[in-house]
Amino acid sequence: MSILTFIDGVAFKSMPPAQDHQRISDGGLEPNTGEIGCYAPTKIATTEVIREIEETVLRPTFEGMRKEGEASCCA
Numbered sequence: 001m002s003i004l005t006f007i008d009g010v011a012f013k014s015m016p017p018a019q020d021h022q023r024i025s026d027g028g029l030e031p032n033t034g035e036i037g038c039y040a041p042t043k044i045a046t047t048e049v050i051r052e053i054e055e056t057v058l059r060p061t062f063e064g065m066r067k068e069g070e071a072s073c074c075a
Contacts (some may be wrong), residue, residue, distance in 0.1 A: 001044055003053060007062055015057070030074035 005014040019042035 001042060002038065003045075003058075005058055007045060009066075012058060012062060014050075014054070017041045017042055017050065025069075041066075 001017050001019050003014050003017045005012050006011075018038040018040035020038045
């Protein structure tokens with residue numbers, strides 16, 4: 001799952017989570033399909049999963065960048 005998130009220095013907003021196409025078949029033994037694309041929304045991105053990502057990854061990352069003075073992120 002991939003999440004693209006934008007921040008304006010105060011608030012952040014994520015696009016709908018996307019899931020990459022990975023294997024050629026359900027067997028999982030074939031090579032990855034490469035840059036074939038992704039689809040969104042994905043069923044693996046439940047409300048609970050998204051909330052956990054926001055609270056344990058995104059928010060702490062942006063707060064840390066703000067504390068370190070990363071002007072490009074969080075002025």
